[in-house]
Amino acid sequence: MAQPTKVLVIGGGIGGFGNALALRRLGAEVELVEQAPEFGEVGAGLQMSPNATRLLREWGVLDKAIETGVAPRYIVFRDALTGEELLREDVTGEYYERYGAPYIVAHRSDLHRLLMEECQKLGVILHNDVRVAKTENVEADGRTTARATAADGRVFEADAIVAADGIKSVIRAQLSDDEPVGSEYVAYRGALPISQIKHAGDMEAVVVWMGPECHLVQYPLRQGDLFNTVAVYRSKSFAAGQLVYEGDAELREAYKDCVPEVQAALDNLSHVQRWPMFDRVPIENWVDGNVALAGDAAHPMLQYLAQGACQALEDAAALEAISAKSVFADRDNHDASQWNAVFREYNAVRQPRTARIQTTARVWGESWHLTGPVERTVRNMLWKSADRHGIWEYTDWLYGEQQYTAPVESSEDATLSSTTR
Structure with a gap:
């Protein structure tokens, strides 16, 4: 009998497990390697918009994600200096009907665990303590694998490799000499029991307070048992190259002109660690033969559109859809010779979208953090003038149904193309 195609996934984060799950669902033999000694996700809250929750539903984990998270009613934006509410978007009702899936928030570790458990249930083979040092394509007997x-000399063979090894990806370095770009902003996070919260804010909403060179985000987690707070501000010490936390005086100073509710919410944060915010400039090529980048290895982005994890899951959906029509067209006889074609189509479909999101996230952050009074006034007027129909203009491209495979060229298109080459 023909052997199933084998895929190796590098990286045990949300993107790695999402890709492992999607490809295992098709029947691939999947191994996943992670450099950490144990699987787990650091951080706190995670926003999952409809473009991602549609995929969670398809993969059978959305109900569990909602059970361990929260489906908020509103997304709210406020001016952190005045407290004025600028926009309150209802993400139920018409919003849900338009996008066909909910907007949810979850603890990052909860979603990570759900994906990992689903992978284990389906038979994905997991390895810890594996730090991959390089990948390569191997030609033998007329086929490519x-x-x-690994750094310790272990070798993993597969028909295809998906490298979801994060923003500091070793595999990306084989394709590009670019480096992570520091934004000069840092984040402090905290997810505390609701009984310990100094200022809980709106328990039905994800609330974003926008201030000069700072913002603060608040929302409940785990059905309201926890409350998540994230404070992001421009850090002079980070800009000067100081990456290690040395007290919260700079944090307090960044929010000194904000309304009392925002200043009180800083007590909800964990002050023992800060996260410097990095992204990278989009690159055009994510593929080397039968090796492809995914998630933050391919398109690391700043957090302002809350799309990092969502886009990693979209990568998985694209690989699932594209490979289903070629590698897995015959479920009993996988065509492993198609992996390079799959990866090239995946690259062509996904790169333009993620590049747009990466660059838009930068612009979005700049608009949140305006410092001049005139600029802030104009921004606030624009936010307040967006009615519910105007919102779709800004959200449809991001949250609407996505095409995960390349358009099929019609015979007429093919004839025209051949005559113009």
Whole structure:
């Protein structure tokens, strides 16, 4: 009998497990390697918009994600200096009907665990303590396979490799000499029991307070048992190259002109660690033969559109859809010779969208953090003038149904194309 195609996934984060789950669902033999000694996700809250929750539903984990998270009613934006409410978007009702899926918030570790458990249930083979040092394509007997070599000398062979090894991706370095770009902003996070919260805000909403060179986000988690707070501000010490936390005086100073509710919410944060915010400039090519980048290895982005994890899951959906029509067209006889074609189509479909999101996230952050009074006034007027129909203009491209495969070229298109080459 023909052997199933084998895929190696590098990286045990949300993107890695999402890709492992999607490909295992098709029947691939999937191994996943992670450099950490144990699987787990750091951080706190995670926003999942409809473009991602549609995928969670398809993969059978959305109900569990909602059970361990919260489906808020509103997304609210406020001016952190005046307290004025600028926009309150209802993400139920018409919003849900338009996008066909909910907007949810979850603890990052909860979603990570759900994906991992689903992978284990389906038989994905997991390995810890594996730090992949390089990947390469191997030509033998007229076919191409892929190989990953770990720092300790272990070798993993597969028909294809999906590298979801994060913003500091070792595999990306084989394709591009670019480096992570520091934004000069840092984040402090806290997810505390609701009984310990100094200022809980709106328990039905994700609330964003926009201030000069700072913002603060609040929302409940785990059905209201926890409350998540994230404070992001421009850090002079980070800009000067100081990446290690040395007290919260700079944090307090950044919010000194904000309304009392925002200043009180800083007590909800964990002050023992801060996260410097990095992204990278989009690159055009994510593929080397039968090796492809995914998630933050391919398109690391700033957090302002809350799309990092969502886009990693979209990568998985695209690989699932594209490979289903070629590698897995015959479920009993996988065509492993198609992996390079799959990865090239995946790259062509996904790169333009994620590049747009990466660059838009930067612009979005700049608009949140305006410092001049005139600029802030104009921004606030624009936010307040957006009615519910005007909102779709800004959200449809991001949250609407996505095409995960390349358009099929019609015979007429093919004839025209051939005559113009």
